[in-house]
Amino acid sequence: MSEQGAAGDEYDVIVVGSGGGLIGAYTAASHGLRTLVIEKTPYVGGTTSYSGAGIWLPGNAAEQRAGVEDSPEAARPYLDAIIGDDAPVALREAFLQAGPRMIDELEQNPLFQWFEWKGVPDYFEGRPGSLAQGRTVFPPDFPRAELGSLEPLLRRPLWTERWGVHPGLQLIGGQALIGRALLAYMETGNGSLRVNTALQSLLVEDGRVAGVVALQDGEQVTFRARRGVILAAGGYERNGELRRSFQPAVGDEWTQGCEGNTGDALTAGIAVGAATDLLEEAWYAPGLVVPDTRPVFYTSVWSGIWVNGEGERFMNERLPYDRAGHEMLRLGQLSTHWVFDQRQLDNERAFATLPVAPEVPGWFDVEKFVEAGVLKRADTLEELAELIGVPAAALIKSVDQFNGYARAGKDEQFGRGEAPWDLMVTHLAGAHTDGPNPVLGVIDKGPFYAATIVLSDLGTKGGLRTDEHARVLRTDGSTITGLYASGNTMAPMSGRIYAGAGVPVGSSMAFSYIAALDLAEQG
Template identity: 55%
Template sequence: MSVSEESFDVVVVGSGGGGLIGAYTAASRGLRTLLIEKTDKVGGTTSYSGGGSWYPGSAPLLRSGIGESDLEAARTYLRAVVDDASREDLQDAYLAAGAQLIDELEKNPVFGQFDTAPVPDYFGTVEGATLHGRTVFPAPVPVAEIGEHADIVRRSIYTERYGHTEDEILIGGRALIGRALKAFLETGNGTLKLNTALTELVVEDGRIVGVEATTDGQSVRYRAGRGVLLATGGFEHNTELRAKYDNYPLKGDWSDAVGSNVGDGHVAGIAVGADTELMDEAWYISGVVQRDGLPLFNVTRGGIWVNGAGQRFTNEAAPYDQVGRAIRAGDRTTGVSHAPTHWIFDHKQLARDGFGGKSPDTPVDEDWFTSGTIKRADTLEELAAIIGVPADALTESVAKFNGFVPGGVDEQFHRGESAWDQMVSFIVGYPALPEQAFVQPIEPEGPNSLLVKIDTPPYYAATILPSDIGTKGGLKTDTKARVLRADGTVIDGLYATGNTMAAMSGTVYPGAGTPVGSTLAFAYLAARDIAGD
């Protein structure tokens, strides 16, 4: 059977932040660039994100008064927290590319100027860490400015799961995607094909020369004269691959990544000889179980978490990757179940922060209880029986925590002491929907605002599951994002970025915006190499 064929200079697979920035970079250099996306929306998991990129030394930071010397401090910090000499070249390439990319994007009015926000680095005691952070964000943009293509920008995770109404202004990751889509199409060299899924890579004489795909049930071939960039995200929702590579959690529907991420790029790359790294790793988070039974990312500032033994096991307010890893590590090594984790809080916290309610007078909708999502009891002993943990252990855990409050020091896990924790005291993750959440100021009961006694009945337990915003293992690449074989040789014509490539940050999450920053930076490097820059 004949297969239709079209030819381009570059084929980019996947339309998240990396795919769009890679496609824009290539097309803006005059290369005829095809961007294919398997769904009917562009944006991938980037659309679910805050859109930040961890880019030390970039122009927005310089404008805010953070000097160029910060780049070297950031390098020191990155070396220390990653602690993997084999990834140092990738780190240097990333640090250089981030600042260069922002300079280039800001020259295009479609992108405008990027902003900054004070988000402390996640390992605050390591040399080179900062309180101000190094994360830059795309400016919000009205839907009207994006034009006719705004409708194909993927909605937020809240909308896709729960029908939350979107504003007429794109923010965070959606702003980045909307701007990049508009810029790509305005180059005059870009072609976008939705509902077009990669099936395999085309190899001729050892070189990747294109892709095989399906669109509307038909097989098609797109030739790429200069190169193919894989930006298909991770394999979050592929339970078989997660099991094969011991990638925790095994239940793909526990991930907060976009549901279409099943490892298409990984499978295609491995089939043509690509080496892989970090396949058991992910960007971990904790997720509060919603009324549909699925977890959703949150940041906790009140109550305590206990495992199946009724004991605390981590600083609940620590950076999300760190608490996600604490759940993972405990579940694997202690012989005590950490999945699910039980979030214990009292009525005082419920009235303060809300849980899916619409006001302080109605802080929680009753169906959270009738659905069994939140458990409620008049005493801690009764609550322990409901959630299946030892009553004496739970009451002891709460009593110990309450005992820390007057002195302001969490002697178990040092909650509230780091710059990140102190930032958390002013925010709260939304266990329900943004428009249903409200936040009241924390009233200190001691010198540490994140230590507030759990002593006002009734008592509540919500469920926390291990989750992620993406797997981080993938195809091994060099500093130009070229895909490598196990012997270290380059697979000519093949590039990878984002969660399709093995992360430059190894097993850690250094700071806010590292995942998005990585996919943009290495897509930029790939497109520049393809273009011969």
């Protein structure tokens, strides 16, 4: 087992990026292919290591163990209905067929035993094939010490990077998934890893991709690949220039993506003739503005309402996060006011049990937030309106109207509290009201507060076009021999939508796996 590959070495497969691409690297190495993973940053894991590691793969073994009646065939009409023509049918069919097979193969290795189903509803309720109980599975926690000498290579949790808290003795969520994958990959005996190694360009010989040119610790190195290269280096969310080019309304300052995700693999693919699609898209999510760091990924409100600059409510604040982000973008509400009352703060669970809450004790420090100016506080709604610069009469009207809905138990304006996702979120947070619908608590207990919600994202999602084998395509539809893509480097099989919790991680894993199998079958 080696953590280093010698400069200039030749491999069967080279994987660029160490998030979901590690599953492809493990698959290639476990099938006997000499494999190299190069990672731009000092740490393995990318944005996947920040995630909760939800994995959306219809019909997998973990669902079956939990008694969930599901299959690729059951999920097909759901994806067909919500994706439509935004992505090729062949891609989602490949994804559906590969998911259960991948989980079965992974679970043959004790390091991947056993994935666990947890009830997270699909994000588009009422569509054909949608499951209210959800399809998302998760890796079990993993003792950090099990990584041994590999442990320093693992990217720290997001909250450790941002707040400096201890990373913990147990790897959870994305940390557990990456830790398990890294160890499994290295234990194959066919895997090498080079960190601090940034892709510069693809090596093309006789019309095929034959390797990569990279910069390692300031020195240019070339690695050759006998069979092919898998580009799995995330999106371009941390590249301000590319975002201004493809997503002019959205900058890079509010993203949750890993700092290494600057689109190097995307631009390298384009340079050798790759076609692209959906570059204007991202995995959007509301972000709560906090002091001294990037916004916190905030799946939805527990109580209160969002109002625009006119003091008017404009959407269902509990939409699944990507749907909420797209609605904010559609309406041009890239920054909005979250107005709530003291009830929100009295419910300790409402902040402590966010689905992706910071693992930081007391992270929502009211006095610190007020002092920093990211949270406004006032004894009356009139005073709060003045602090946030909206018309007082409009804000009072919006709150009064919502309070009427809360007391009646039905949001007549936007239908908040009717979908399985809404109810799941409420269950996690705990009801903050004894009203007929806990999702619609009244806003009447001063003092009143206003925080800022901005349009954040978990990464960009447009990328290189591929076929159902994850082979990168040219603009004329032909394949670029030896080049594959997955994850956020690849134009997504899910098109413009986010079907359910774990689609980004699940599809990244699945297409990395598909690519590795295609490479292994070349013989």
